[in-house]
Amino acid sequence: MRYAISLAAAFSLAVANVSLAADGAAVFKQNCASCHGETGKSDTAAGKAMKVPALAGDAKVAGMADADIAAVVAYVKGLAAAK
Ligand code: HEC
Numbered sequence: 001m002r003y004a005i006s007l008a009a010a011f012s013l014a015v016a017n018v019s020l021a022a023d024g025a026a027v028f029k030q031n032c033a034s035c036h037g038e039t040g041k042s043d044t045a046a047g048k049a050m051k052v053p054a055l056a057g058d059a060k061v062a063g064m065a066d067a068d069i070a071a072v073v074a075y076v077k078g079l080a081a082a083k
Contacts, residue, residue, distance in 0.1 A: 039056060040057075042054045
């Protein structure tokens, strides 16, 4: 029973991540792709001119947990509000 519950939890987490990534694609295209490129390889004119690092395959990006990313964004938003 406990196994079935944790399997269900893992499955819903995986589904949540898939829809999160779909949402992120639109946000990325709008806010990040001009430099980092639609493929995340930073192969745009701006990316090359500014030597923008590729995000696809980036170890720092891959190493961050979803919760850490949300926490960093929340923290940085708080910094702007505090000034
Ligand atoms: C105007 C161009 C530009 C845009 C737009 C932009 N970036 Fe960047 N990004 C850069 C540059 C330049 C660097 C490298 C900065 C450095 O190393 O000093 C960078 C670095 C990064 C890094 C660090 C990568 C590493 O491992 O060093 C991440 C993560 C990142 N950007 C994410 C994003 C995200 C997410 C967005 C959209 C919300 C975004 N960037 C939008 C130019 C841009």
